[in-house]
Amino acid sequence: MTQSVPGLVWSVLIAFASALIGCMLVFAAEASLSKAVLVGVFTSALTLALLTVQILDFPFESALQLSSRDFSNTLEKVDRLIAAAEPHGRKAPE
Amino acid sequence: MSYTELGGLVVGTGFAAALICALLHRMVHHDRFRRYHEVGYAVFLQLGVIFAVLLAFVFNNVWSEYNVASQAVDSECGSLHGIAMLSDRLPSPARDAILNDLHAYLTTILDREWPDMQRRHESRAADARFQSLWQTVERGRYRPRGQPDSRSAAEPGGHRPSKP
Numbered sequence: 001m002t003q004s005v006p007g008l009v010w011s012v013l014i015a016f017a018s019a020l021i022g023c024m025l026v027f028a029a030e031a032s033l034s035k036a037v038l039v040g041v042f043t044s045a046l047t048l049a050l051l052t053v054q055i056l057d058f059p060f061e062s063a064l065q066l067s068s069r070d071f072s073n074t075l076e077k078v079d080r081l082i083a084a085a086e087p088h089g090r091k092a093p094e
Numbered sequence: 095m096s097y098t099e100l101g102g103l104v105v106g107t108g109f110a111a112a113l114i115c116a117l118l119h120r121m122v123h124h125d126r127f128r129r130y131h132e133v134g135y136a137v138f139l140q141l142g143v144i145f146a147v148l149l150a151f152v153f154n155n156v157w158s159e160y161n162v163a164s165q166a167v168d169s170e171c172g173s174l175h176g177i178a179m180l181s182d183r184l185p186s187p188a189r190d191a192i193l194n195d196l197h198a199y200l201t202t203i204l205d206r207e208w209p210d211m212q213r214r215h216e217s218r219a220a221d222a223r224f225q226s227l228w229q230t231v232e233r234g235r236y237r238p239r240g241q242p243d244s245r246s247a248a249e250p251g252g253h254r255p256s257k258p
Contacts, residue, residue, distance in 0.1 A: 009148075013148060016141055017145065019141050020138060020142060020145060023138035024134075025111075025114065026130040026131070027127070027131055027134055027138075032119035035115060035119070036112040036113075036115040036116045037112060039111050040108040040109060040112030041108060042111075043110075043112075044104045044107060047104050047107040047108070048104045051103060051104065056157055057156045058214065060208070060211040060214075061095075061212045061214070062095045063095060064160075066167055068203070068204055070168060070171040071171055071200055071204055071208075075197065075204065077175060078174075078178045078196050078197050081178055081193055082190075082193050082194070082197060085186075085189070085190065
């Protein structure tokens with residue numbers, strides 16, 4: 001249940017992302033608005049990439065969590081098999 | 095983290111960075127930015143390549159493990175369905191015992207283990223239910239067609255697998 005990406009790797013990734021955003025901030029640009037939009041989009045893209053890694057690292061939680069539908073379907077099939085035996089005097093589980 | 099929270103975080107950090115950039119432009123003169131441009135551009139390219147390679151390796155790793163977890167769920171469901179189908183052909187006492195234990199195990203998975211895993215915990219209850227199911231299979235008396243009454247090949251108290 002623990003994460004597979006070590007804390008050190010996370011630290012390196014976040015440090016690199018911060019350094020890249022910092023480098024982009026010091027770039028010269030004549031139009032400040034377009035530069036602000038560029039930095040904003042770049043930061044959003046890096047954040048999305050890192051958050052996707054974080055989400056995939058924990059498959060049973062977050063937005064991309066694995067569904068328990070397969071187990072529900074299997075339980076329904078087992079229940080049908082149990083119910084099919086009831087007319088012959090067999091007890092269904094509680 | 096839901097999709098809404100994810101989107102909020104992504105958009106929020108983008109807006110925050112854009113705001114910082116706009117504030118920097120108001121506070122710092124353009125000429126000062128120009129002095130760092132040459133160095134900043136070179137460092138940006140170098141760091142960008144390293145970051146991209148590192149991110150690609152990490153992403154590949156977590157994506158592979160995500161698929162492994164997904165396949166483990168599929169495999170376990172298929173195996174449990176196989177147990178149910180095979181036990182359905184057994185005579186009544188063994189059939190009922192196995193199906194009832196299977197029902198209890200699946201219910202425990204859905205009600206206890208899945209929420210526990212969402213909280214990054216293991217479920218001892220599901221493990222205990224699986225051991226119970228295994229012991230039921232071990233103890234069962236099976237009578238295949240055309241053969242006299244015989245016990246399972248697995249000896250009681252022998253190898254007990256851990257939960258898949």
